[in-house]
Amino acid sequence: MSRRARGPVSSPTVTVAIAVWLRTSSVARGSDPAARSVTPSAIARLATWAGSGSSARARLERNSMSASRCCLRPTRRRVVMRSAGRSACRGSRVFNRSGGPGPRPAAGRARPGTAASRSHGGRAARAPRRGAARARRRWNRRACGGWIGCGRATRARFPCLTPPCDPRLSGRRAADLGGQARGARRAGRSTPVVRAGRREHRVRERPDVLSHRSGGAVRSIPACARPRPAPGDPPTMPTAASDLLALEGGTPVSAEPVPMVRVEITDADVDAAVAVLRSGMLAQxxxxxxxxxxxxxxxxxxxxxxxxxxxxxxxxxxxxxxxxxxxxxxxxxxxxxxxxxxxxxxxxxxxxxxxxxxxxxxxxxxxxxxxxxxxxxxxxxxxxxxxxxxxxxxxxxxxxxxxxxxxxxxxxxxxxxxxxxxxxxxxxxxxxxxxxxxxxxxxxxxxxxxxxxxxxxxxxxxxxxxxxxxxxxxxxxxxxxxxxxxxxxxxDRLGEATERRRANARALDRAIEPIPGLIAPRAPLGGEHVYHLYAVRLEAGAFRVDRDRFAEALRAEGVQCAVHYPRSTHRQPAFGDLPQADLPVADRLARTLLCVPVHPGLTDRQVAIVGEALAKVAAAYAA
The missing domain is CATH 3.40.640.10 (Type I PLP-dependent aspartate aminotransferase-like (Major domain))
Incomplete structure (x- = not known):
């Protein structure tokens, strides 16, 4: 069946994709000035691009969740789109104001007031086939230069906002895309590749961007919707939405909780106990x-x-x-x-x-x-x-x-x-x-x-x-x-377990050292610590929350923690009949100490997760 004979595509294909994109962008609802550059005309341009055939529409639907993280500002304004047919992008379909299919408009100027006239400066690409290649090249340049309505400054702040890679592009069309992306390559954000005789645009993986492969294309998902911290700022964990705490709806550092303690009973322990049980001599x-x-x-x-x-x-x-x-x-x-x-x-x-x-x-x-x-x-x-x-x-x-x-x-x-x-x-x-x-x-x-x-x-x-x-x-x-x-x-293994505790503590020391407001434990000069517990102290005035809220945020990030102790011993009701001495250090420790996992059952990755979670929560609550 010819392309013309297949009939128009139902409007929900594009409408649903754009709706998903907009509705899932509530993470930064009005929180970033860059989001305000997204206009209805830009959305119409995106919708027109999405109408350029089944593979392009599928790509938009696949990328809708990724694009939704780019801080688009939600809008209730209806997107009115009228395509210029094949003249704008090969294989595009026509939609009327009600969202349903409609007849193709005549070639030439677009109807005033439509999305096509607004986004193309009031002038549609020439129809039908003679000027199609020139119109497509002009569309590619516009798509690359103003992707989703964002200017150069916005794209610099959000490297994830790169134009999509159309696998159908080749020759001069790919050269147009490559020319527009040259500045991005200089900034280290992307690199051209040649595959099967085609020049494509691939996003280079970065530490703060999760890369996912889908259908042969590489899509980048932003780590967060804010600019990266300046040098000297508290470190943040390299995961998606690192600036948003799990307690507030963000992604936790670890989906699997890191246990605070682990009781290790080995087969040797069991065999030793069973041997005594079998002997019948159980008492001392x-x-x-x-x-x-x-x-x-x-x-x-x-x-x-x-x-x-x-x-x-x-x-x-x-x-x-x-x-x-x-x-x-x-x-x-x-x-x-x-x-x-x-x-x-x-x-x-x-x-x-x-x-x-x-x-x-x-x-x-x-x-x-x-x-x-x-x-x-x-x-x-x-x-x-x-x-x-x-x-x-x-x-x-x-x-x-x-x-x-x-x-x-x-x-x-x-x-x-x-x-x-x-x-x-x-x-x-x-x-x-x-x-x-x-x-x-x-x-x-x-x-x-x-x-x-x-x-x-x-x-x-x-x-x-x-x-x-x-x-x-x-x-x-x-x-x-x-x-x-x-x-x-x-x-038999106490010495080895003790050395493992010390190694874990040294790793935590290194993780905490650059975090403002957190104090690692220490032993007095001449003593050697065995780290039954790793007690972190929150410096007074360093955070906008108290120790208990800090601990709650750590648990939400997947790091179990404990408070030893929430009340100084002399404040216990059991000693209420004794004179109440003024012990300011003990009282302060009851408000500021927090213990995190350090036991020998931790893996190196789990120890790293503890450090990342501490850095993330400390950065989020820094005063």
């Missing part, structure tokens, strides 16, 4: 003894006593060292168990402020709060960072204080090359599932004092010195051999 026995001996050696301590959990470990350490009625210096910025077990012993916690850089106890502030009844100091190695052990030990020596370190989050942390178990009167650990090593539930007390070790072991098992001989009151805080077997298995 040989496996627990082996776990204690090996853990003490790895942490720099002479003795270790396993127990049911980290809270029990604190209780076991406090009982021999603290008497009821004593005042015990205690960090306000810590988990509640550090302080609550002091109260459980009958003593009074005296809360001290935190160091603003390391978040551990500030020894200088602690010394100012010593009372005549102060007999001990409890110090937390927080988030995996050891406290300033030199300063704490010096304070304890000057004031005659006993020292208990809470290392529930600091397995294998070191101070000046030695394990933290080598310092203080006692050090306590937790093996909760999210800790650097887990036994399901479990704890440990290490010490270098043999008498203290015997007292802890006696207290752990009903005060007995041998079977059915109880010399003092005690508890049942024992660890089972099933748990100890898992712990022994996990010790």
């Amino acid at each position: 026995g040989g496996r627990a003894a082996a776990f204690e001996e090996r853990f003490a050696a790895m942490t720099g301590a002479a003795h270790a006593a396993a127990c049911a959990n980290g809270t029990c470990a604190l209780s076991l350490a406090y009982h021999p060292l603290i008497e009821p009625g004593d005042d015990v210096l205690c960090p306000a910025w810590t988990y509640i168990a550090t302080a609550s077990m002091i109260v459980a012993r009958g003593a009074r916690p005296v809360f001290c402020d935190a160091d603003p850089e390391t978040y551990t106890l500030d020894p200088a502030d602690a010394e100012r709060r010593i009372t005549p009844n102060t007999t001990a100091i409890a110090v937390t190695h927080l988030y995996g960072a050891p406290a300033n052990i030199d300063a704490v030990q010096a304070l304890a020596a000057r004031r005659g204080l006993r020292v208990i370190y809470d290392a529930a989050q600091a397995h294998l942390a070191t101070w000046r090359g030695e394990g933290v178990g080598a310092f203080g009167d006692a050090v306590t650990y937790s093996f909760y599932p999210t800790k650097n090593i887990t036994t399901g539930e479990g704890g440990m007390v290490t010490t270098n004092d043999a008498d203290l070790d015997r007292a802890v072991r006696r207290l752990r098992s009903h005060g007995e010195t041998r079977k059915y001989l109880h010399e003092s009151i005690g508890f049942n805080y024992r660890m089972t051999d099933v748990e100890a077997a898992i712990g022994l298995s996990q010790l």
Whole structure:
């Protein structure tokens, strides 16, 4: 069937494509002055081009979603299009004002008031075949020079606004397109290619543009509808719509959430536990003894006593060292168990402020709060960072204080090359599932004092010195051999897992360093961090939102995060009967600290996603 005999194409083909283009451009509704250059006459020109045959119409429909991201300003104005038939573009069809097919107009001037007359300066291309090639070349130049009504300045701001590649173009017609695109090639935005004897216009891929292949053509989708950041601006992630947060309808950095924690139980752990279960000897026995001996050696301590959990470990350490009625210096910025077990012993916690850089106890502030009844100091190695052990030990020596370190989050942390178990009167650990090593539930007390070790072991098992001989009151805080077997298995890879945590933290350090307003964690000079948690601090006044809104935006970007802790310990209602001290650093940390994933189960890509999400959210909320 000849082209003339096939009849006119139904108007919805072009109308629907233009409607989709306009309606899906609500991302920048009136938000950019460049969008205002899109006029009805420009849309009519685009519609006329779209009428140039089935392949061109299909290309417009394929590109409608891509073009919709180019910040077109939505309009309700009706597009009235009247084609000049074959004279304007070969294979074009005619549509009347009602949107339906109509007769071809006579060659010559276009009817006044129509889209064709407005977009072509009131003059239609000459009909029919004699001037068709010249008219097509003139149309190509106009299409390239004023693509979708945007001028040169607008095209420079939005490199994605390149003319479509018509596979039917060849010879001089392709040369016309190539000449118009020469400036774009100089700017590094496009490059001509020759395929099967045809010269075509291909968009060069860029880091901030997603390229998609469809039907042999290359289409570019803009990364965002705004100009790229100037040098020195906060970095943004190289994905589509990077400036629009997922929380506000944009594309998240990661569709698959990056987990905050990951409990890794391997086949070796399972086999170790099953072996004990099959033996029938489940209570504390040989496996627990082996776990204690090996853990003490790895942490720099002479003795270790396993127990049911980290809270029990604190209780076991406090009982021999603290008497009821004593005042015990205690960090306000810590988990509640550090302080609550002091109260459980009958003593009074005296809360001290935190160091603003390391978040551990500030020894200088602690010394100012010593009372005549102060007999001990409890110090937390927080988030995996050891406290300033030199300063704490010096304070304890000057004031005659006993020292208990809470290392529930600091397995294998070191101070000046030695394990933290080598310092203080006692050090306590937790093996909760999210800790650097887990036994399901479990704890440990290490010490270098043999008498203290015997007292802890006696207290752990009903005060007995041998079977059915109880010399003092005690508890049942024992660890089972099933748990100890898992712990022994996990010790085999604890060193490797710790190094992986440190590597992940170094990568996050590099990602956060150029982001204004975000402060990476650090350990005091002389301490080596093991990064149980990676605590990022939001600098005061750097963002237009609070920490909780920042965290919500991070989660929407696909990065799970947590707040440790939303309230300082001294502000907990459980301690409401104690004098409320003014501890500004601890109160500020409760408003500004945010923990992001750093565990050894992260892939390199997931670590990069965390950094990209932090940069994206920080840039969006920068003050």
